[in-house]
Amino acid sequence: MKRLLLSMLFLALIMTTVSGTASAKSNHMSEKELNKFLLNAGTPQEILESMDLDTKEFIYNNSSDGEVNYGAKNTNFFSVDPQTNKLTKVVEPDGMMSAKAYISSSDLKLTLYQFNVTSGGVSYKDIYAEYNWIDYTGMGGNTGVDKDHIAIAVPDGWEIQSGQYACANQWKADYSGATWSAPNSSACNNGNPGEYSLYGAGWQFTGPKIDSVFHKGTVKLRMRKQDSDAINRVVVLYSEANSSAFGYSVGFTWGPASVSITPNTGSNNTGSTDLSW
Template sequence: MKKKLSLLVLSLILLLSTSSSIFASPSGFTESELDTIFEKAGTPQELINQMDYYTKLFIVENSGEDFEFSSNSTSLYKFDSTLDTFIEVKETDIQPLGYIPSTDMSLSMYTFNVTVNGVAMKEIYSQFEWLNKPKDFPAGIGKDNLGIALPGGYEIQSGRYACAVQTKLEKNDAWGAASSSRCTNQSPVVNNLYGAVWEFSASQNYLNIYYKGTVKLTARTVSSNPVKRAVSRYSQARENALGNYGVSIGIGAASISYTPKSGSNDTMDADTNW
């Protein structure tokens, strides 16, 4: 009986020691240490609380520990072709056809100021989070796209792109570690002087789960008076009856277009300024 009790106590000790390090990473950051980095950067506490551990880690690993918070936005936008601009979508608005409902997914943007080799630059992140499990084919987020675009007056820095995806099985589960394996080619599929667009992949084995993904680009100001704004657009792929989907991607000044060549798509937009 004593032996069984000793084994039980040992098991509990091992479990507790494992639990205490569950939010430690190979790079050695605890969640408390990451929170301190974001607090020193001037990040609003509400935003810090909203971010999961691996989102914070992804930002620190890609932007370093010495960054300054610039802006964030969780407002939803849609492009109004009549006005030729983005307009905010209210929760009470009837959302147009072809637009991903805010009850299904959220799209957020974060911007940070950094210094790279003595030059001031802007790190721009966009993050989608499926609030419900994607049910349309292709599987999960397969063939979906997410992009970031800037107006003129900025120089996009090659070699400083980043992309990662997180998953979880159930709504109340903690988000898993960020991995670039579900970012096609682990780099943008399209990029130019205005921005970049990434594509995601998923197998049938990963259909019935939740997804969160984050992409990032770095830009240097090259204009004396640039428009301080960035936009992001997500595209959810929908295969046709033959199982085909193809899309033509365009990136312009603070604009991204996804035009299906086969199948169809739904989109969501976000906008931030600083």
């Protein structure tokens, strides 16, 4: 009965949610076509196999306005400590632990992708930061991803390109046969960051406000190197609101390839991943 009620709630949420635009194009291609696009961009086969269909389509929709070449990727896993209720990075297995067990012991996965894009004769870096709540039971104290934040920080010597942002999130109920909702940006300000800095951008999620569902999403910014000596590194920070009660808000502190998110009221959990190339 509980799963039936959850299913009905989930379907009602989808029907009543206003769809947002995940990207400027929102082109729907077959997975075969998306794989061809990414392979032609030099994406290694093992990286391609680790992407789901929604990630592939999001990258195509937001980076195919020029010549695209794969750059780099990094992923970290986090678990919620049952005693402190804090996100802790899961130590990568040393061969004694299978990859499957490694993933199943995690609650949150954070991934950074970097793609090289040449458009109008100008070279850019497209940065994608992806979160995936593998186990929603680790989402301590929060209601879904409501009032969670995600931010990308860049180093000195890089210029973030105005109007080249994107964001979309998705959810899936926990019952047999459930599928992911369509990528939707209405819960993250239609893809526009709520926080801007010379050193990065941050997005806030405003729903869905339901527990017992899986959540994932991706944000993107484009940057251009202005100083040939600038380091090639970006950082993503995910902030989980321990309470999404009325009045919860946060403050951002930025530095070169550095960002912190501090609640003005209440508390949060954070996890961070970096990528160098």
